[in-house]
Amino acid sequence: MKQSNNAIHRATLRRIQPQLPAGFGQRTMLRIRRRERVRELIQYAICGTILIALFAQCLQWVFTRLSVRFDIDFALPKFDFSAVDFVLVKNLAIIAVPLILMLLLDSYLRLKMQAHFLFKEEKK
Amino acid sequence: MIHNEEKLLQRIKSGDDEAFALLMEQYANQVYALVVRIIQQREDAEELTQDVFIKAYEQMENFSGRSSFATWLYRIAYNCAISHTRRHRVPHLSIDEGRIAAVRDEDIEQMEGDLSDHNIDALMEAIEQLNAEERALVTLFYYEQRPITECAEIIHQSESNTKVRLHRIRKKLYLLITHSKDETEQ
Numbered sequence: 001m002k003q004s005n006n007a008i009h010r011a012t013l014r015r016i017q018p019q020l021p022a023g024f025g026q027r028t029m030l031r032i033r034r035r036e037r038v039r040e041l042i043q044y045a046i047c048g049t050i051l052i053a054l055f056a057q058c059l060q061w062v063f064t065r066l067s068v069r070f071d072i073d074f075a076l077p078k079f080d081f082s083a084v085d086f087v088l089v090k091n092l093a094i095i096a097v098p099l100i101l102m103l104l105l106d107s108y109l110r111l112k113m114q115a116h117f118l119f120k121e122e123k124k
Numbered sequence: 125m126i127h128n129e130e131k132l133l134q135r136i137k138s139g140d141d142e143a144f145a146l147l148m149e150q151y152a153n154q155v156y157a158l159v160v161r162i163i164q165q166r167e168d169a170e171e172l173t174q175d176v177f178i179k180a181y182e183q184m185e186n187f188s189g190r191s192s193f194a195t196w197l198y199r200i201a202y203n204c205a206i207s208h209t210r211r212h213r214v215p216h217l218s219i220d221e222g223r224i225a226a227v228r229d230e231d232i233e234q235m236e237g238d239l240s241d242h243n244i245d246a247l248m249e250a251i252e253q254l255n256a257e258e259r260a261l262v263t264l265f266y267y268e269q270r271p272i273t274e275c276a277e278i279i280h281q282s283e284s285n286t287k288v289r290l291h292r293i294r295k296k297l298y299l300l301i302t303h304s305k306d307e308t309e310q
Contacts, residue, residue, distance in 0.1 A: 006236050008297065012245035012267035018160045020152055020170065028174045029145050032181050 040116070044109055052102055059098060063090075129193055136184055144184075148177050151194065154268075155201045159241040161263045162205035162256050163212075172208055176201045191268055191277055198278045202260055217253045219247050227295040237299050243301070250300035265290060 129150075135143035157174055160169045179200050187196055235243065251262055257279070264275045276286040 005239065006266070007238055007243050008236060008251075008262065008294070009266045009269075010239060011244045011251060012249055012262060014244060015161075017153075018157050018166065018169070020156045022157075024152055024170065024173070025145055025148050028148060028177050029141065031174060032141065032144075032178055035178065035182075089186055102302065 020038065040113070044113060048105065048109055051105060052098075055098060055101060063094060129281040133184075133187070133189075136181075141211060142183075143179055144177075147193075151197055152177070154194075155197060158160070158198065158201050158260070158263055158268075159205045161267070162260045163208050164252065164259075168208065172204055173201075174258065176204050179204070191274075193272050195277055198264070198274075199280075202278050205260065206256055217276045217300070218297055223299060224292060224295045228296050231298055232291075236294070247297060250297045253300055254293065254296065258289075258296070261286070261289060262293060 132143045132147050136147065138293070152173065156169060159172050160166055162240075163169060163172065167189070180197055187193070187253045191199075216287070235247075249261060254262065261275060261279060264270045264278060265272070270278075272283055272286055272290075276283045279286065281289065
């Protein structure tokens with residue numbers, strides 16, 4: 001039996017064809033771009049965390065397992081309690097160096113993300 | 125048209141989302157119509173249609189071109205809409221299998237050949253009482269007029285199984301329009 005002469009086919013045609021509200025495409029593209037952006041941010045965050053964790057692990061190895069000594073030849077200020085002061089300075093260095101590197105990494109990631117999104121905006 | 129579509133698909137795969145917007149414009153209303161007919165709710169249908177296109181965009185790399193883009197897109201739409209109905213447990217009529225099996229082929233032919241307004245109206249109401257999977261198949265085969273092979277691919281069934289399902293749906297429709305008062309709501 002031809003579809004046009006079929007009562008079930010005619011019954012399906014009788015129902016009004018629903019139409020999407022205006023602006024559907026724009027709204028969907030907006031959602032798609034937002035999801036992409038969130039996914040990229042998550043990727044950057046994961047990569048950044050892994051990098052920091054690796055770096056911290058390396059630092060820990062340098063100072064604990066490998067016992068690297070830095071023999072600095074220039075005159076250091078003299079303190080009354082030199083043994084205590086050396087530990088303090090070393091601890092400060094352990095905190096300050098990764099912090100500076102993390103800040104540099106953060107700036108680098110920010111620049112990369114900015115460049116990426118600017119490129120995307122231009123493409124639009 | 126198909127050639128244009130291939131070009132658009134290539135552009136999308138190379139990261140051009142403007143091409144995806146063009147393709148979406150082409151299929152949005154068809155997908156929306158299928159979703160509305162399956163879930164029978166216009167409120168959720170727009171969001172679900174958006175989900176379909178987002179999934180299609182994100183899985184575009186998996187589209188191998190083995191089937192047509194429309195079939196692939198309809199398959200995603202079918203999956204989304206059916207999952208939605210399962211989550212929301214939409215009630216539907218249940219008919220005893222024995223009664224369905226007892227319907228004669230001649231009765232179905234007579235029902236399909238009767239083009240009177242009364243019969244078509246009754247069929248329209250009966251289609252709404254089918255379950256989501258059955259409504260989807262009716263929409264794909266009768267409304268969209270897609271061949272059995274495509275319908276089978278969209279609903280993840282073999283061709284023979286799809287034919288059996290369609291036959292069962294016809295029998296169910298016959299029962300619904302003739303014995304509608306005897307049905308028990310699930």
